[in-house]
Each structure stands twice: as structure tokens, then as C-alpha cells.
Amino acid sequence: MLQVSLLSKSFPRVPQVLHEVSFTLRDGEFLSVIGPSGAGKTTLFRILNGMERCDSGQVLYGSVPFQSAVGQQKRAVQRTIGTIYQDFCLVENSTAMQNVLNACLPELSLAAVLLGRFGPARMRKAAAILREVGLEDKLEEPVKRLSGGQKQRVAIARALMRDPSVLLADEPVASLDPVTGRQILDLLKEVQRSRGVSVLMNSHNLELSLAYSDHIIGLHRGRVVFDGPPDAVTDAVLARIYGQAGVEP
Numbered sequence: 001m002l003q004v005s006l007l008s009k010s011f012p013r014v015p016q017v018l019h020e021v022s023f024t025l026r027d028g029e030f031l032s033v034i035g036p037s038g039a040g041k042t043t044l045f046r047i048l049n050g051m052e053r054c055d056s057g058q059v060l061y062g063s064v065p066f067q068s069a070v071g072q073q074k075r076a077v078q079r080t081i082g083t084i085y086q087d088f089c090l091v092e093n094s095t096a097m098q099n100v101l102n103a104c105l106p107e108l109s110l111a112a113v114l115l116g117r118f119g120p121a122r123m124r125k126a127a128a129i130l131r132e133v134g135l136e137d138k139l140e141e142p143v144k145r146l147s148g149g150q151k152q153r154v155a156i157a158r159a160l161m162r163d164p165s166v167l168l169a170d171e172p173v174a175s176l177d178p179v180t181g182r183q184i185l186d187l188l189k190e191v192q193r194s195r196g197v198s199v200l201m202n203s204h205n206l207e208l209s210l211a212y213s214d215h216i217i218g219l220h221r222g223r224v225v226f227d228g229p230p231d232a233v234t235d236a237v238l239a240r241i242y243g244q245a246g247v248e249p
């Protein structure tokens, strides 16, 4: 479970990018954070994956306060979080296998890293996960020769390599055509079901967010203005989240 409590964040010239944001991502749930440009979605995502610090509030992964965790405890939490991005963040000249194995670099000795020795168990696991995401025939293909959808599958496989309990997906289909985007969301949904992983997606795509999620968080100017199931997202709720010309939500 991921629990966000009263999270606030300002930047020097941008006050209240996030203001007392609270919500819970339950185990095995697919949650989407939606909101207009500038609502604070990316900032929230960066706080949840440890790339940004909040000013106040708390992020609990299980029972561990993420912000104050240090050393081994912090690394243990980070191991439970998998992340995928809009632009995939892969090593283009390396193969799909190599990219997936790279997820294990933090747990290898320096010598093993330098020699690229991942060991047979990790090699078998990486190959099995690449099969799971539908890339059984692309294991040794350099990523630069893969399509966008295939690259996102490699990124998902890399995230799964460390058996995360939470998958943070930052605009995972924004760079893909609509058909491929749905295929990637189908895969995320399958991963959620088969592995019991919780998915937190940050997306501009309202239609897909509503179609694939169990739980929606609506952000407007850094505040949570909706927290509920997708079928409770009415026009009035959308007006609150996205605003209407001249109408303050």
C-alpha cells in the first residue's frame, strides 16, 4: 500500500504546486492521476519516486516513511518501486536483454558490473519476463531497432525484473499511437492482475485513464478535487478538475 498524506510542495517562484495532497493506492489497484497541464502531476510523481523532496507531508510505502528513510531502508523501499516513462529511458544501443538486466546493476559487485556478469539465474529471469511482455523473439535485438510499443514493453520488463509491488507509470502511452497505447495499457492491466502489482499512472489521456483505472485522483492547481472510482467522474467532476472558461472549480 502507498499512502500519501498532506503532501505539499512549492518551488521558489511557484508556490503551492502541491497543497496538502492525500490519497491511498491500495494493494493491487490501478490508480490514475488526472488533471490539466500544470496541476502538479509530474511533481507528485517525482516525489513518489524519490527524485524530488516534498516540503511537508508524508509518503508511506507499506509502513516505511519514504522521505525520512535512509541507507538500507531507503534502498529496500526503492526495490519495491518500478518506474516507466513516456520516453522509455532505455539504452538504445544495448539489446532488450541487456536493458532488462540493467535493473540488477545496484545489487551486483563492481567487478560483476564491469564484466557484465549477471549470472545464469538473472539471465533466465530476464528472458522469462521478456517472454511475459510479448518480446520472446526480440531478446537480442538492439533497442534502437524496436518500435515505440516494443520499447515500452522492454521498459516494463526492466521494471518487473526487481519484482516491484508498485509500478509508477509517467505518461506511459503519450509517445505511442492510440492502438499501441491501448496494447501497452492492456499489458499493464495484465501485469496488475497476474502479479498483484499496484499501478499508479500519471496521464493526460482522460478516456484511457477512465477505461483502465479502478481509482481516479483529480488534481487541480495542486489540490485533490476528486478521489473516487471512474464511474463517479461526472461532467460536474470534470469541470472541477479541468475547470471551465471563467468558472472556478
Ligand SMILES: Nc1ncnc2c1ncn2[C@@H]1O[C@H](COP(=O)(O)OP(=O)(O)OP(=O)(O)O)[C@@H](O)[C@H]1O
Pocket (backbone or CB within 6 Å): 011, 012, 013, 014, 017, 035, 036, 037, 038, 039, 040, 041, 042, 043, 044, 204
Ligand atoms: N523544478 C521546477 N522548478 C520550478 N517550477 C517547477 C518545477 N517543476 C515544476 N514546476 C512548476 O510546477 C507546476 C506544476 O508542474 P507539473 O509539471 O508538476 O504539472 P503537470 O500537471 O505534470 O503538467 P503537465 O501535464 O503539463 O506535465 C508548474 O507551474 C511548473 O512550472
